[in-house]
Each structure stands twice: as C-alpha cells, then as structure tokens.
Amino acid sequence: MSEHHYAVIMAGGGGTRLWPVSRKENPKQLLPLLGQETLFQSTVKRLENLFPPERILVVTVEEQAREMKQQAPEIPEENYLIEPAPRGTASVVGLAAKVLQRRDPNAGMAILPSDHFIRNVDLFHYLLKAAFEVAEQDFLVTLGITPTMPSTAYGYIQQGKPLDGEYKYPVYMVKSFKEKPDEQTAQQLLRMGDHSWNSGMFIWRADSILEEIEKQMPELGAALNIIGAAWGTPGQNEAIEKNWPSLKNVTVDYGIMEKAERVAVLPAGGLGWSDVGSWSSLFEVLLPDMNGNIATNAGLHLAHETHNTLVYGGGSDRLVVTIGVDDMVIVDTGDVLLVCKTDQAQKVKDVVEHLKKHRQETYL
C-alpha cells in the first residue's frame, strides 16, 4: 500500500439491534461479540500488514474514545478525531478528509465501519488495493457486497458499464443507489444480477471527496475550510464549536454519493462480510456446531434436542440448558434475558423503543 494511503475507521454510532448486549454506554463495536476481540479490535487487526498504525485514523465521539484507546493502544493518540456532536457521516468524512489533506496533500483514504465482520481478510486486502488504484483516477469508489439473499436490511448499489482501463479487479460505474427495499423488491434486485449491497466502505482521494463536497454541500465545504485552516492551531476548538453544530445531519451515501458523477463500485463476492446487524446475523459469522447451535460468551450450554440456536451468555458462567428448542436466540446479560425466535430478531429494536417510551432507562 502506498505511503499516501490511510484507513479511516468510523466508530461513532450506537444501534439497538443487538440489545440487550449493546447498550447506550456499550455500543456494539466495543463489545467482544464474536469471542475474545471486540468488533473494533477486529477491524483494526484486519488492517495489519496493510496500514501501519500511524496511518489508521479513528473517528468517534468523546464517550467512546477512551475505551477505544485502551482497546487499540497501537494507534497514536493524535489519530483519534473526536466528532464534537453527531452530524451524519458526510460531515465526519469531510472532517477526516480535511485533516488528512493537511497532513498529506496526496492522501487517499479508505472509510471503514468499525463494527463489521469480514471472514476473508486476504481478499479484503486485495480489494482495498484494487479500490485505491481506481481512486487514484479521481473516482469515488465503493465496495459492494454481492448479495447472498434478498435482504431488506441493506441499501443496494446498481452497477453500470465496466470502467475503461486495466484494473486488478472488475470495476463498474455506479448507475444508482437504492434505499433498503421491501422483500419483493429485494428479490427483484437479486434476480437482476447487477446489484450489490452497500457496505458503507468507501475509498477515495481526500481531494476528490472534498471537491465533491464543495460542489454538492457548499455549506459543509465552507465550514470544513474554516475548521481545516484552524486545525492544529490554538483556534481549533473555537473553529469547531462555531461551525460544527449548524451542519446538516446527512449521510455521505445520500448527501454526496448519489449525485456524484465519478462513482465506481467493486462488487465483492466471497468476502464473508456481515454487518453483524442483528442477533440472527451471528449464525453467518460464527461457526455453528453440527446441530446448528452456537454458544458464545457463555458458560456451559447443555443442548438437548436443540437446533439452530444461539446462546449468548454475556460473559456469565451460568449453565444454560435447552430442551426441544429450534431456531432461537437466547441472550443472557446480568439484568436482562432475551429469548427470541431467530427470524424475528429484528424486532429487538421495537422492544428497545418500548423501553424508551416507558422510561426503563436502566435497560437501555
């Protein structure tokens, strides 16, 4: 990887779909969901031998930064960019690009979510290298994930004609971005064969994305210019405090990518990617035993006529006994027990909404 290439790990969010393990104070990326490492640690580790720690940036919020610095002490402290307040990924991506551009006018950057799983790390490395190659031609590049089912949980990217030129990996112009579809539409998109899932992984040169921001979100561009000029000077905090709060809260996908012209996609099959977006996704990520069962972070699990069932013990060492249980997710934290049919795991967020409405703060 060129010395001008940087990784930017995005780690601000919360999310409720892995409740009761993920909580307001304990977001998904900071949890050892898949075993010993947290998702954030796995994300950092996945960059080993590709980026030296000095070229890995982490964008996060104040409340998470301390824990992250403990989980990944190899990343230099000055590489943590603290998002003053949540203003959507467009602002955050812009800030990271601005900071990187000041540091290295030739900077290229890979935007990577902190809370995803990728089984095939070698292919991931290969794809990133291929994507940077395309990005050097002033493209905004996105990694698409070849769908394995008609998921309604992801946005989709439709590819257009192949890019001219010789690249390491097939790359296409993006024809359109599509929001999360309903079941029927998802099946249609799958049949069309030219749609990928939007993974939220983007690769571009800092100056390419900043130019696009100037064009499409001039107010953000202006604010970034002021903040960028003050960055690293005594006026930095004042510049942020004055200009950040008024920014529009918008994602980079819909704020920038949808209307940009030079957008390319690498449709990646075989990555073994998952956004670990619900309890049911753990069946894709962890390796079930011969009965389809998974016990993780649990004490002893005694499975009696039990199939396709996940027991997530939250680190407690209690004995979990299941008898005649099929297709269930059992999550056991100290204060909450969740028993959920796997195909209804997305309803966990409704439960969290219910708890919010009834002010059951201790469980949030």
Added chain:
Amino acid sequence: MSEHHYAVIMAGGGGTRLWPVSRKENPKQLLPLLGQETLFQSTVKRLENLFPPERILVVTVEEQAREMKQQAPEIPEENYLIEPAPRGTASVVGLAAKVLQRRDPNAGMAILPSDHFIRNVDLFHYLLKAAFEVAEQDFLVTLGITPTMPSTAYGYIQQGKPLDGEYKYPVYMVKSFKEKPDEQTAQQLLRMGDHSWNSGMFIWRADSILEEIEKQMPELGAALNIIGAAWGTPGQNEAIEKNWPSLKNVTVDYGIMEKAERVAVLPAGGLGWSDVGSWSSLFEVLLPDMNGNIATNAGLHLAHETHNTLVYGGGSDRLVVTIGVDDMVIVDTGDVLLVCKTDQAQKVKDVVEHLKKHRQETYL
C-alpha cells in the same frame, strides 16, 4: 371432623422434574412455586378448619424438618415424625399409624402428600369427610382423581362395584391398581371410564392399616411393634436404629394396597388437583393471561408475540423479553437458565441425570 381423625402430611421426597428450581437441598415442597406460599404451606393451610394443628402430623427427613418447622410453626414440634432413613412409604405410613394408635386407639388418618395442588378446597374437605366415613367401616380408602387427559405420569386405579350402604359420596371397591401406562394404554383406560389417577391420598383407621401390614408385610409389622413399644421411652432411638435400616424399601401402594381386600376408591372430579409434577403442569395450576402466558416469581416479563409461555424467574428481578416464542417454559435461577419446549418438560429429569453422571454437583 371427629376428634379421632388426623392428617399425616408426607414430605420426605426430593424429585428432579422441577429442576433447576428444586434441588437436593431445596425440594419442591419447600419452594414457593405457585406464588408466596410453599407447596408445603399450602398443604397445611388446606387443612384449616378441618384439623386443628395438634392433629396434623408431618413425616419427613431430618434435613427438611427444620425448614418445615419454620414454615408451619403452628404444628406442634412433637408432631414431626423424623424418618431415620428413606425406607419407602409403607414403612413410613406404618410408623405414623403406630405412633397415632398409641396416642389414640381409635385414630383415623388421612395420608396426604405435601407437594400437590388442589384448587377446590371445599370439595377436598367434603371428600375427606366422606372418605373417613368409609374408613370407619374398616376400609382402606383412596382418593382417585377423575382423569382429564391420557396422562402417562400417574398410576391408575380401576373401580369395581359400588359399596353397599349410604355414603356422602359415590364410593367403589377397587378392582385393580395399575402402574404408569404408556400413551396408548392411557387412552384406553380413559375410554373405559372406570379408571382414576392414583393421587397418593389415602384415608384409613390406624388399626386397619396396621392389621393389613401384619398380614402382608409381617417383618415390617414386627419391627413396628418393637418401635411402637419403645416410642416415647428412653429406648426409642435404639429401637429405631436397630430395626429401621433393615426394612424393605417399598411403597404403600404396591406393598399393601394392591393385595389388600377391603380397598375402596372415591373417584373425585372437579378437585382441580395437580401433582405439580413438571414445569408443564404449572399451566394447569396457575392462571395464564389472555395469551396463555404466565410469569411467576419473575421481575418484568415483556412478551412480544409470545403465547403459552411460562417465565419462572426464581425470585430475581431481571427483565425477561420474549419475542416470537410459543409453548415454552423459561426458568431462570441464579446459576442456571432452562429454556424448554413445554411438551418436553419431562426431559428435565434426563438433564439432571446427565449432570449427576458428569458430577456437576453444584447444579444438583
């Protein structure tokens, strides 16, 4: 009830079918399974206004006696008969009869398990009075339970011809006792219409049962004579220590009742009886909500698309959330979590066997 009538509560056993709540040290009858009261306390309370506490005896083992005395302080201490070692109900019933006969040569006694549930207490009182009436005619009387389903969990009693004479309640000679049947046989017995479940509730005069013991189990009879003669004297303990250990371990049902001649049955319908013999039986005993769910001894239960599901919280105040759960039993003690399809609740005892075999003593 005549002043010669006594209740004898049998409370020695253990049982594993309500694991993980019932444990070696915490047998079923001493647990508040159905709410505030323990099954033992409910059994005592059920005798209110029928027997004064002085005429209630409790036969139990040393390890349970202390807890029982605390749970039912109204029963005089001398009414606790301590079974020196488990030697089956025949021996225990014989000992109780012997002790009662010495106290009151005209004693009649009702043998009552300590761990059953009866919804209709008024009818229970009525039936006991009717049974004592029959017992005064030198019959060994048993309360049969009119079956409500082809259960394979109980022994069955076949009734013969009605007893001659005028009684408060229909009473029949017993034709035969049958061991727990298989499913097909149980359905057949139900169709025959002349079979009751064996509830383990017996009513007789002390001298009737002692006479039958002399006849059918002469060794037990002889031992009881020695122990009885020494009872209340300084030689009591020596008499027990010498004669008890060699007794045959046999139940009163099969050791005495099967071969006795003057055995009668009152087939009781509508008692709302349950032996609380497995987690699934709690659906008969407790009152489910409109979705068929029961939460007992639990903190908050949030039921989302959940039906016919029991949450037994073991007194913890944790939040239990169920989503898309049907026909399940969820039992949550401090150290064990059991999730079990209701119709497989009887397999809990297999799990306990497994734990025994693997020496997981802490969970037994």
